[in-house]
Amino acid sequence: MKRRMMWIAAVLLGLLLVAALAFWLAVRQNGPTVLDAVDRLSGPDTGVELVHRASTGSHPEQRLIVYRGKSASGALPVFVFFHGGAWAHGDPRDYGFIARNIAPEGYVVVLGGYRLNEPGRYPAMLEDTAAAVGWVYDNIEDYGGDPDRIVLSGHSAGAYNVMQVALDTGWLEKAGVPQEAVRAVVGLAGPYDFHPFDTDRSRAAFASVGAGAESQPVNNVRGDAPPVLLVHGENDTVVRIRNSKALAHALQEAGARAETLYLPGKTHNDPLLALTHPWRRDPLVFERVAQFLQAAVPVSVPVQAETP
Incomplete structure (x- = not known):
């Protein structure tokens, strides 16, 4: 009997290891899609629905998606999020988990896309980011959002996009967005100080078109910048934490408000994971x-999720 129980335990352990390996491979192949599925299955029904899709250009990657809580009322502040992917891959359609977790806090959530690879080389990715923010400013009232209370956010390459657009005032000006409409920026594991370009991805996206120091958020800080929160894993080897530390220091030296949350033992994707179920069980991030x-962007009455 004892040997039988040991054999069953070994089989179960083997199945768990196979399942873990399959999950790891799936995440590596298309991490956001897997995260979206896990969040949908493990999290509660937050009563958030997709209310609109829009194109912001002729390229299929120039798109955005609008989400809002079913029971939300009034004009809500807007959380605009841009995905990562080293300016080479990613799709806002895979990031529904951001909307399901942020919208119940009292926000309309917009997931933005931008051109990737050769079509998206600098400054195209910034043109597309600014165009998406411009669309939000011009149209979000139709979907219950307040165009004068916009928060920009992104992970990795997306964090670079929003930070550069928020700090270098020319981008929002070209898009017809008043600087004061962007009330804050949340950067998750973003590259903000990586010139000269020393990786294949950064060389492909920036050096190939002759971008220089002006392309770096750390070189565009200003005292009247919107408040910034920088979240970064201390063990991130994809985008080193020095990027967030350098930007925070530069902003603070300029007189701007910059908050940081550095996560001991965490790596590149952990700040993103912390916004999803079941990883939200650790509430720090x-x-x-x-x-x-x-x-x-104070929300006077938090939106209550609908219950089944």
């Missing part, structure tokens, strides 16, 4: 982001 948003 999510609660800090929620507190930062509440300070920047």
Whole structure:
């Protein structure tokens, strides 16, 4: 009997290891899609629905998606999020988990896309990011959003996009967005100080078109910049934490408000994971982001998720 129980335990352990390996491979192949599925299956029904899709250009990657809580009322602040992917891959349609977790806090959520690879080389990715913010400013009232209370956010390459657009005032000006409409920026594991370009991805996206120091958010800081929250894993080997530290220091030296949350032992995707179920069980990141948003764009009455 004892040997039988040991054999059953070994089989179960083997199945768990196979399942873990399959999950790891799936995440590596298309991480956001897997995260979206896991969040949908493991999280509660937050009563958030997709209310609109729009194109911001002729390229299929120039797109955005609008989400809002079913029971939300009034004009809500807008959380505009841009995906990562080293300016080479990614799709806003895979990031529904951002909307399901942020919208119930009292926001309309917009997931933005931008051209990738050769069509998206600098400054095209910034043109597309600014165009998406411009669309939000011009149209979000139709979907219950307040165009004068916009928060920009992104992960990795997306964090670079929003930070550069928010700090270099020319981008929003060209898009017809008043600087004061962007109330805050949340950067998750973003590259903000990586010139000269020393990786294949950065060389392909920037050096191939002759971009220089002007392309770096750290070189565009200003004292009147919107408040910034930088979240970064201390063990991130994809985008080194020095990027967030350098930007935070430069912003603070210029007189701007820059908050940081550095995560011991965490790597590149952990700040993104922390905004999804079941990883939200560790509330450190999510609660800090929620507190930062509440300070920047106060929500007087939190949206209550619908229950089944």
